[in-house]
Amino acid sequence: MWKDAILDLLFPPHCVVCRRLGSWLCQACQDKIELIVPPLCLRCGLPLKGAAGPLRSWVVCMHCQGRTTELDGLLAYAFHTDPLRQIIHEFKYRDLQSLARPLGQMMAQGWRVLAPSEWEVDVIVPVPLHPTRQRQRGYNQAALLARELGVHIQRPVVEDVLVRSRPTVPQVELSFQERMANIQGAFQCNDSALAGQRVLLVDDVCTTGATLEAAGAALRRGKVAAIWGYTLARAKPE
Ligand SMILES: [Zn+2]
Numbered sequence: 001m002w003k004d005a006i007l008d009l010l011f012p013p014h015c016v017v018c019r020r021l022g023s024w025l026c027q028a029c030q031d032k033i034e035l036i037v038p039p040l041c042l043r044c045g046l047p048l049k050g051a052a053g054p055l056r057s058w059v060v061c062m063h064c065q066g067r068t069t070e071l072d073g074l075l076a077y078a079f080h081t082d083p084l085r086q087i088i089h090e091f092k093y094r095d096l097q098s099l100a101r102p103l104g105q106m107m108a109q110g111w112r113v114l115a116p117s118e119w120e121v122d123v124i125v126p127v128p129l130h131p132t133r134q135r136q137r138g139y140n141q142a143a144l145l146a147r148e149l150g151v152h153i154q155r156p157v158v159e160d161v162l163v164r165s166r167p168t169v170p171q172v173e174l175s176f177q178e179r180m181a182n183i184q185g186a187f188q189c190n191d192s193a194l195a196g197q198r199v200l201l202v203d204d205v206c207t208t209g210a211t212l213e214a215a216g217a218a219l220r221r222g223k224v225a226a227i228w229g230y231t232l233a234r235a236k237p238e
């Protein structure tokens with residue numbers, strides 16, 4: 001688009017990590033991202049320690065045995081360590097929306113590698129921001145990723161059914177229990193359009209999973225058929 005071309009002339013794209021000119025995320029920095037590699041627990045998406053062999057859909061880690069969750073499965077593309085942490089920070093807080101394209105592409109690649117074939121998806125739903133927060137930021141980073149992912153895996157993105165009906169305080173400093181209390185009931189489905197659908201619930205970062213659980217609970221009340229959580233990054237366990 002001509003508008004993008006003019007912007008590129010005025011603000012030539014440079015890697016947000018190493019500042020090299022050419023693109024917003026250079027290949028060398030992209031190669032340093034700490035990918036999450038199978039075999040994985042498909043309940044929590046974390047690598048199975050000491051396990052080897054191909055990805056198997058029935059594998060559930062010790063931590064997840066007997067744990068209840070609103071999600072039918074959870075995966076993430078990479079760990080929330082540098083350089084991805086830095087990239088996401090630029091994407092969220094510095095208005096670098098151009099990063100949605102390479103990041104969404106990476107998520108699509110990851111999905112093809114990581115998701116078991118029985119995880120069929122009808123629609124992609126991004127985790128919504130509260131309208132006040134979205135007005136402040138000007139965009140919802142999860143929605144930008146979801147749209148890009150949707151182009152690549154050829155699924156529609158539904159952004160107006162799952163909504164964040166209650167503002168919440170930032171979760172950064174909170175424990176899982178505090179996060180759950182903070183975010184419980186913060187989401188709702190405002191009509192039945194997702195009923196019977198298999199939903200790919202997308203967010204940028206999964207830290208404790210509390211946000212995805214709360215959004216998942218709202219989708220369950222909306223009678224969806226399945227929920228697969230998928231984030232670009234997730235906190236690396238200690
Ligand atoms: Zn770079």
Ligand SMILES: [Zn+2]
Nearest residue numbers: 041044061064
């Ligand atoms: Zn697990």
